[in-house]
Amino acid sequence: MITGRTQNLGVIGWPIAHSLSPVIQNAAIEAAGVDYNYTALPVAPENLAAAVAGLKALNYRGWNVTIPHKAAIMPLLDEVDKAAKIIGAVNTVVNDNGRLTGYNTDYLGFMGALNSRGIELSGKTAVLLGAGGAARAVVWGLLQAGTAEVVLAVRNPAKAQPLVEDFSPYGRVTVCHWAEDLFTEQLRKCSLLVNTTPLGMTPQVEACPPVVWEALNPKAFVYDIIYTPAQTRFLREARQHGYEAVNGEEMLAGQGAAALELWTGCQPDLDCMQKALHQALG
DSSP: OOOTTOEEEEEEESSOTTOOHHHHHHHHHHHHTOSEEEEEEEOOGGGHHHHHHHHHHTTOOEEEEOTTOTTTTGGGSSEEOHHHHHHTOOOEEEEETTEEEEEOOHHHHHHHHHHTTTOOOBTOEEEEEOOSHHHHHHHHHHHHTTBSEEEEEESOHHHHHHHHHHHGGGSEEEEEETTSHHHHHHHHHOSEEEEOSOTTOTTOTTOOOOOOGGGSOTTOEEEEOOOSSSSOHHHHHHHHTTOOEEOSHHHHHHHHHHHHHHHHSSOOOHHHHHHHHHHHHO
């Protein structure tokens, strides 16, 4: 029941009607029995500054941030967490009595699916397909886990170079073209293969990064951060070749759980959030 004491939370983006964050967050709020309410808030890019000021004035406890505001919101905040600064994106804002702090929980959500399976990456090699905005949180999570080398396999190495430069102070990050022999060599030795590109996402469900599955380390774990559809062509091919694989559902639920913990101080029921998400996805 929403009362005058209920604390408000939300997610801002443009567009936002497709967001499943209200589904998973309100399921976790109900399960925890805390007095919060979470809604989707459409904010056009030209209204971002006004929206942040308005949410602060309305005493919102916090909000998630999605496309296209993750970088643009950073100068509007009082403080930005170290991880969010390095990643270059904020996906969670906490309002502490008018002081706004930005965090990035995407990398925590990404790592959660690996940690829950006991996948050890310390001293290992990970290959990432793509080097866009989504890859930045993944790279940070892997470097924090002690991954020895993160290889960015891309169509345009020159475009990936800024990411390499940004993250090289924190660990070994290299880049290769996915049509080069070097890509095949990296597949042979990697322990983790991650698709961070939109290839395979609805509606282009038959698109797929060019992976030579026969070259991939037989013991590698495969991860696609896409969750619509639940099984991309990339994941289908990985499983057909005998690889254990996971999609992005756990990452989405995990980043939401980390955000909810920042706002409420309680540890959310991650299983409940994943179940609600899976049901919403049909």
